[in-house]
Amino acid sequence: MTSDTNRIQTAVSASGLELHYDKTAVxxxxxLSLAKGRTLALLGPxxxxxxxLLRLVAGLLAPTKGQIAISGQVVADATSNTFVPPEKRNLGMVFQxxxxxxxxxxGGNVSFPLEMRGVSKAEREQRTMRALERVGLAxxxxxxxxxxxxxxxQRVAIARAIVAEPQLVLFDEPLSNLDRELRENMVGELAELIATLGLTAIYVTHDHSEALTLADEVAIMRSGEIAQLASPDILIESPASPEVAEFLRLGSTANLEWRDNGWRLAGSPHVLTNAARPGQEKARILIPTRAISIGESTWPSLPATALRSHFRGDGHLVTAALHGTTGVELQVxxxxKIRPGEQIGLSVDANGILWF
Known part of the structure; x- marks a missing residue:
């Protein structure tokens, strides 16, 4: 595939992008690079x-360093002082x-962007009704x-965002103002709508389930950087770091040390596996929730005390402190229902451990 074809198929790309306020790097x-017809979620606290980052793509801010291109056209470049204003980037936006x-x-809300572009009344009415039909609100x-x-x-806002047939739609935490039940219902509906409309979208959220449900790719952001950019499946199966794993609440991280022919939780007698890793005596691991099972508080289970528990759709998620350790908490x-203070035993499937 030629570079020209790649450029045409790329909806938005950013290279070496930085933004500074005085001496503070934001x-x-x-x-990053997003292909046409796909959705990228920007996820983080x-x-x-x-x-x-969304505002930079929208043209509401200019980068201090780096370049942004939309559909192959450079819309911002700090080196050459190139900057295309928002209204000329052919974008749609759905706000919080x-x-x-x-x-x-x-209809008036949806047709407003067309009126601002000087589109004739007859064409405005036709395109407005077409956009409303696409979101089921005609x-x-x-x-x-x-x-x-x-x-x-929410659907009206989406219709207004797509009425001018933009090349990219930007969503700025569009569900955050809804109550929890409605938000959960809307996530699946919005994902279906984005897919049905064939939109190319960047979606900002702090909600894990929204990002993993809606997006083809998710960028986990921490302190102004992308900690990992991958599909939801890869993020869940192979988080790039303990910090990513902890943010996604995939399980429990812990430090291990190799002692007496076994990998033991640091500072404790508990052995998780006897499989040696040549040349390695210390390790940081993730123990996914799915790799832990609950049983009797007797050997060979790891003895633990339940700290708290909350119900979720597939069971009770229990957080427990292992005996003989300091600060090591596992989730099972x-x-x-397990009550706080109850003594339990935990079994860890060594094959499910992820080593960093």
Missing amino acids: LRGID SGCGKTT DYALWPHLTV PLAQRRPSDLSGGQQ LSPI
Whole structure:
């Protein structure tokens, strides 16, 4: 495949992207490439730089270093002082609060971007109805936003974002203002809508389930950098670091040391495996929740005390402190409720351990 074809098929790319405020680096060394028709989630805690990165792509900020290209066209380059303003980047945006105008009808809200572009009234009406049909809201064109549910308002915002047929749609935590039950329902619906419409999208969120459900690729962001960029499956199976594993809540991380022909939890007598790793005497590992089972608090199980438990759809997630260790807590899924203070035994499948 030629480089020209690659460039045409790439919806957005960033190379060596940095943003500084005075001497403070907000983003450092961002490199990414998103193919057309795919969705990239920027996932991370507050302050990690994900919204800043979205604003750079949108043209609301200019980079201190590096370059951004959309559909092969350079829209920002710090070296050459190239900067294409937002309105000329052919983007759609869906905001956190939807940003719908209450005095306009649903159709009026959706047609507004076309009006700003000078599109004729007849064409505006045609394209507006087509966008509303695509999100299933054509019968509500004459309603006011206040007459709609939160999920319907979300669809209006998406219709407005796609009415001008943009090459890229940017979502800035669009579900964060919904209550939990509605948000959980909307995640699957929004994922289906994005796929059905064939959108190319960048989706900012701090919610793990949203990112893993919606996105083809997920960029885990930490302190202004991308800690790992991969598909949801690879993130779950092969997190790049203990920090990524902990952020995704994949299980428990721990330090091991090789003593007396066994890998033991640091500072304790507990042996997790006898399989030697030549040339290695210390290790950092992830023990996935799926690799731990619960049983009697007798040998060969690891004795532990339950600290807390909360119910989730597939069982009770129990956090337990291992006896004879300092600060080592493991998580195990139990079919029955375990009360704090209860003594339990934990078995670890050594084949499920991930070594960093």
